[in-house]
Amino acid sequence: MKELKILAVVVVLTLITYWGVEPFAHSQMHPHVEEPEYSFKDVDGLNGLTGNAEAGAVLVQSNCTACHSIESQGFPKLMDDASSAAAYGVVPPDLGTAGKLYNADFLAAFIKDPATATKTSHKFVDGKIHPMPGYSWMQPQEIADMVAYLQSIAPEEMTNKEVFTNACQRCHSIKYGDMQNGTMTAFTPVENIKSYMGKIPPDLSQYIRSRGASYLHEFINDPQKHLEGTAMPRVGLTQDAEEQVVAYMKEVGDSKADERAALGPKFLIYLVIFAIFAWLWKVKQWRDMH
Template identity: 60%
Template sequence: MRELKILAVVVALTLITYWGVEPFAHSQMHPHVEAANYKFDKADEETSKDAVKKAEEALVKAEKSTNKKDIDAAKADIASLKEFEKTSNEFWASNKEAENLVGNVANGETLVTSNCTACHSIEAKGFPAVMDNASSAAAYGVVPPDLGTVGKLYTKEYLVAFIKNPPMASKVSHKFVDGKVHPMPNFDWLQPQEIADSVAYLKDIAPKEMTNKEVFINACQRCHSIKYADMKNGTMAAFTPSDDIKKYMGKVPPDLSQMIRSRGHEYLETFINDPQKHLPGTAMPRVGLTEEAQAQVISYLEEVGDSKKAQREELGPKFLIYLVIFAIFGFLWKASKWRDVH
């Protein structure tokens, strides 16, 4: 009976640690953020509103302290955030006309090939990169993406927004101030129909299916490397050289080889969808991927960084069953040997 009591205590402590202490510690180290939202206009509306609310709470706290410097700073933050909230909401509202129009693919081809191929490649349509990666990175700060797959990776809404104003669409407008400009200029001078036509062309030329690796390469490898890829593929270096990406981003983006293990699926899902939720002010842009494309990126990171996950999960229940059987035999053996002593 004593052994059963000890077992009960061990099980109770284990469950308390697993279901109580560990989740609490995780919540302190990784504060909860809202789930990924792929309706970027609604997502930005919500995050802007939350930012204003937090600033107003900070003002109340500052007023209680009666520190004039803190009060003035809090008021300035509220004014700035309210102005940005207005700008953001107006930006997304201004995109609706182009989003609702039916694009003309033929006219879109003319617009894209005349306006975009000076910087971007479209390998699938016979438009190679104008410069090699090193030269492109030196010129723009980061290697421009090939446009042959963007119609698959991004929604029409996001493409419209990005064409009109890349910093606003990707949530890095805070980075391009005091004369700093985004490497891609705004194309908000285009008529809504022209933007719709351009997006229609990009959607038309996009592949119908892409592998997880292809999605990762097109969505992430311009900035991120994978040093520990599988033996067949070898190392996957970032297309943009480290010195250039460091100047552009402020630091070298992390290698993603083990990111799935160090951060986990849930963190990556919310971070890729909107890095600002976890790291306010970060230079990493919102990638803008569709839910399907983002799932493929995370799946590829699992393939590379946690390739034994399925085997490990399959082994877990078998190991627990073994422990239970071993414990039963151990208890019966002990009872048989010590029966006379007790």
């Protein structure tokens, strides 16, 4: 009877901790934020316009290739990464995959006003300006044409690693990759990205473990929700592209997650069997003593 009372006390304290203390602590450390929003309704996007890719090709090639490469269309980098970073603060992305990775409305908003679209206006004050100039002076149809062109040249399929490389590696490194994926160094040199961002962006090798997939989706979709004032820009990834980024981080940082999850039920069965034998042994010993 005494043992049952002790067990009851342990169970009650465990439930109080699990259902009371832990949720409260979690709510303080990880306040609830709105779910990721992938339609980007809050940006000044295409506003229903349909672009013309042929017209957009002329506009992109005449306005963007002075800074951006489009390797797939025969527009190589004009400078190496170190020189580009020194000039702009961060390495400009190749635009060949932009039409697949980024939401169309976000792309249009970014072309019009990069700082506003990325929610980083707080960084560019006191004379500081975003390295990419805004094109709000263009006609809305012209911006829609540019987006249509970027979508027309984008690849139909990309691997998880390719998506991560194009979307994240300009700023973030993966120093502790596995044998299959290897390590990845940020394209922008440390001294430049530190000056541009205010600090060195974190290595993402183990972020899938330290933050979890749900947090990563919320943070990537809109960093300001979790960390107001952060220098991390809202990047505007589509839901599919964002899922591929998180999937790649899982491949690198937690490749054994599925195996570990599959082991859980087997281990619980083992504990149950062990508990039964332990209880039978205990009954036998007490029977002999009395």
